[in-house]
Amino acid sequence: MAQRAFQDFYPDHVAHCYGCGRLNQHGLRIQTYWEGDDAVTRFRPRPEHTAIPGFVYGGLLASLLDCHGTGTAAAAMYRAEGRELDSLPAFRFVTAALKVEYLRPTPLDAELEVRGRVTERGRTKVVVSATVSANGVVTARGEVVAVPMPRSFEGPGEGGAPS
Amino acid sequence: MAQRAFQDFYPDHVAHCYGCGRLNQHGLRIQTYWEGDDAVTRFRPRPEHTAIPGFVYGGLLASLLDCHGTGTAAAAMYRAEGRELDSLPAFRFVTAALKVEYLRPTPLDAELEVRGRVTERGRTKVVVSATVSANGVVTARGEVVAVPMPRSFEGPGEGGAPS
Numbered sequence: 001m002a003q004r005a006f007q008d009f010y011p012d013h014v015a016h017c018y019g020c021g022r023l024n025q026h027g028l029r030i031q032t033y034w035e036g037d038d039a040v041t042r043f044r045p046r047p048e049h050t051a052i053p054g055f056v057y058g059g060l061l062a063s064l065l066d067c068h069g070t071g072t073a074a075a076a077m078y079r080a081e082g083r084e085l086d087s088l089p090a091f092r093f094v095t096a097a098l099k100v101e102y103l104r105p106t107p108l109d110a111e112l113e114v115r116g117r118v119t120e121r122g123r124t125k126v127v128v129s130a131t132v133s134a135n136g137v138v139t140a141r142g143e144v145v146a147v148p149m150p151r152s153f154e155g156p157g158e159g160g161a162p163s
Numbered sequence: 164m165a166q167r168a169f170q171d172f173y174p175d176h177v178a179h180c181y182g183c184g185r186l187n188q189h190g191l192r193i194q195t196y197w198e199g200d201d202a203v204t205r206f207r208p209r210p211e212h213t214a215i216p217g218f219v220y221g222g223l224l225a226s227l228l229d230c231h232g233t234g235t236a237a238a239a240m241y242r243a244e245g246r247e248l249d250s251l252p253a254f255r256f257v258t259a260a261l262k263v264e265y266l267r268p269t270p271l272d273a274e275l276e277v278r279g280r281v282t283e284r285g286r287t288k289v290v291v292s293a294t295v296s297a298n299g300v301v302t303a304r305g306e307v308v309a310v311p312m313p314r315s316f317e318g319p320g321e322g323g324a325p326s
């Protein structure tokens with residue numbers, strides 16, 4: 001049976017994200033999988049994800065890294081506890097901080113691979129570092145500081161932003 | 164006569180960016196203006212720019228900050244030389260690095276204001292720091308390190324990524 005992506009396990013009420021929600025018809029609907037200790041997302045940009053013609057828009061790369069990071073943070077917490085991704089209590093993470101370094105232009109006409117690992121893991125913060133590659137060449141790298149989803153996402157108040 | 168946005172001056176071949184290109188029919192087409200020494204972009208998210216229902220997707224905020232930053236970097240260089248935005252030689256910037264801190268959830272049903280300033284300016288690098296606000300409350304802040312567009316955007320090779 002095919003492996004299910006991290007995002008396939010998100011409950012419906014958190015499955016509307018533009019970047020990773022399987023229920024967002026207009027979104028990117030990224031899917032992330034374990035490959036050993038690496039979390040890997042593959043994504044083919046759409047023609048409109050242009051920066052300069054022929055190259056990928058930096059905001060798309062930021063978006064991929066962001067949702068890859070929060071998904072990986074949650075998956076890593078389940079894995080550390082030896083639990084399935086749909087078991088309770090649920091781990092849901094949002095982004096507190098995102099950094100992206102753009103190393104070279106990313107070609108638009110290629111499948112992109114986001115490959116990352118958890119570099120720090122605690123109950124209050126998980127850090128995921130990742131690269132973006134096209135045709136085997138790393139074109140960007142990023143770091144996501146993911147924090148547990150605050151209650152304020154169910155109403156006004158303080159907290160990080162979901163991604 | 165109405166003020167023209169920074170992005171209205173981009174030549175056609177660099178006006179296809181998903182974030183800020185006026186010729187990208189599917190894109191965000193952000194527009195940035197001077198308000199004194201501040202550069203300001205106002206943007207109303209679309210319903211699909213959801214994270215958790217009711218809140219804005221973090222990747223959109225990263226995208227707004229990114230294109231706001233590169234546009235402001237170029238505009239600041241023209242301003243420093245007392246030149247119009249369509250005068251030659253042209254300044255075009257791409258993003259070398261982007262940082263975003265998500266401070267609190269950003270409501271989806273609000274006009275967002277990205278407001279920033281140049282905090283460092285040189286020939287090889289311009290840094291733009293900005294905030295994102297909704298209903299007068301700052302929800303995120305970001306920093307863009309913008310560098311002159313490398314020739315590699317006209318072919319393969321090293322360089323930053325456009326935004």
